[in-house]
Amino acid sequence: MFALMADACARYQYEPEPVETLHSIEAYHKRSLESPALAEFIGQYDTGSTLWPISRWDLASLTLAAWYFNPQLQIAIAGHQKSIAEQETAGQLINPRLGLPFEYHSDTTGGVSPWLIGLVFDLVLERPAKRQAKMDRARAGVDLAKTNIYSVAWDLYSNLRKHYIALYQAREVRKNLSEQAAITEEMLLLLQKRRQAGQASDFEVAVIRIELQRLKIALSQQQLAEIDSLVHLAGVVGVSSTELDNISISFRDIERLSGHEALEIHQLLNAALSHRLDIRMALEEYAFYEAGLRLEIEKQYPDIVLSPGFIFDQNDNIWALGASWVLPLFHPENEPSIRRSLAERKLKQFEFLSLQNRVVNEVELAIAQYKAKKTAIDQAGTLYEEALERKDILQKQFDVGYVDRLRLNRSKLETEIIRQSVVELQLSLIEQAGRIEDAMQYPLGEPAYQSYIYNE
Numbered sequence: 001m002f003a004l005m006a007d008a009c010a011r012y013q014y015e016p017e018p019v020e021t022l023h024s025i026e027a028y029h030k031r032s033l034e035s036p037a038l039a040e041f042i043g044q045y046d047t048g049s050t051l052w053p054i055s056r057w058d059l060a061s062l063t064l065a066a067w068y069f070n071p072q073l074q075i076a077i078a079g080h081q082k083s084i085a086e087q088e089t090a091g092q093l094i095n096p097r098l099g100l101p102f103e104y105h106s107d108t109t110g111g112v113s114p115w116l117i118g119l120v121f122d123l124v125l126e127r128p129a130k131r132q133a134k135m136d137r138a139r140a141g142v143d144l145a146k147t148n149i150y151s152v153a154w155d156l157y158s159n160l161r162k163h164y165i166a167l168y169q170a171r172e173v174r175k176n177l178s179e180q181a182a183i184t185e186e187m188l189l190l191l192q193k194r195r196q197a198g199q200a201s202d203f204e205v206a207v208i209r210i211e212l213q214r215l216k217i218a219l220s221q222q223q224l225a226e227i228d229s230l231v232h233l234a235g236v237v238g239v240s241s242t243e244l245d246n247i248s249i250s251f252r253d254i255e256r257l258s259g260h261e262a263l264e265i266h267q268l269l270n271a272a273l274s275h276r277l278d279i280r281m282a283l284e285e286y287a288f289y290e291a292g293l294r295l296e297i298e299k300q301y302p303d304i305v306l307s308p309g310f311i312f313d314q315n316d317n318i319w320a321l322g323a324s325w326v327l328p329l330f331h332p333e334n335e336p337s338i339r340r341s342l343a344e345r346k347l348k349q350f351e352f353l354s355l356q357n358r359v360v361n362e363v364e365l366a367i368a369q370y371k372a373k374k375t376a377i378d379q380a381g382t383l384y385e386e387a388l389e390r391k392d393i394l395q396k397q398f399d400v401g402y403v404d405r406l407r408l409n410r411s412k413l414e415t416e417i418i419r420q421s422v423v424e425l426q427l428s429l430i431e432q433a434g435r436i437e438d439a440m441q442y443p444l445g446e447p448a449y450q451s452y453i454y455n456e
Helices: 002-009 021-029 036-042 059-069 071-090 128-196 202-237 241-245 252-258 265-275 277-298 335-399 405-440 447-453
Strands: 097-099 102-104 115-125 304-313 316-324
Touching: 036 059, 059 071, 059 128, 059 202, 071 128, 128 202, 128 252, 128 277, 128 405, 202 241, 252 405, 265 277, 265 335, 265 405, 277 335, 335 405
Parallel strands: none
Antiparallel strands: 097 115, 102 115, 115 304, 304 316
């Protein structure tokens, strides 16, 4: 009978799901950016690049691919589903308990039955306020877990943007170094001819040769940096690096990140305080601890247990109704937990104020550094324009025979070196724009771009 009752209460059966390492690795390498399921997922968003197949992958489409493939987001979603299950549990009534007293008596005087058998129920009467407090805390946990999904999605975008910029930087610097190496190599050939003619010294040739070797080493390092950035980018997306080798990457988002002439501190602060997910999570975490405190206070009042039952005791039919609850004779009920919850709530209040101060400081610092780098770029741009003018003048003089090719190449090399400095400053500005995005946890750019990142 007990076995039948146990089977009747069991709605679920255990089904093992072992994690197989080899199978997981095989599935990882099978992930493809041409997957129809990925196409369906990306098609749900309006990013301006959702025509399938995607000819050039920009930051938006790569981010969507990361949201689809990267398991970090699945972990956050699983945590949210767990909190929903806990919320459903919090609102449930407490199941009654069933007791089956069963006794045999040796005294059967007068022909009475030797048996005692009965049914006794324990009905727990939980106060509605306590159940509501449990539900409020569970609901706060659901909100917190949901915001954590957005936070993980933002972190994926932020990491992807960092490696996206690093890949662009490696390619741009490699292009510039290639130009410098080509000019330097031509200068070396010219100087070697002059040395053979007795018009240049061995020292001049050696200096140019060393410079060419330095540039070739720098080129090799940039090629390694490009490979490294591509591998990291693939890791954030959640696919093997060979997948990114087979696609064309668009860097149109670089212009979006570097094209902000004026950034208003008050607007960005308002955006940060409105959209930063850590602020939102801090508020929801405070609500969670607030609900937890209310629950601990409600636990001061004990649940009442009613125990109705029927007992057949040696031909005597007995109806019973008992009641029980905890008596706080030795110490107030739940006092340590209430004190701990009060301290936790106070701690969360101070943590939120500290977070607000840190956010304001991060935004102000990011904007100040952005403006300083913008000024440095303007100054470097002026120097670059002057170098271009000198190069153009020398080119015209070379065309009419007033200067030789070596002098023209030196001017070209000077221009490329200055351009490299300008490019490095521009890349630094782009990275700083990314820091502003992280300070606000909201993307810079047109509203359509913002809506896809911060999509609820």
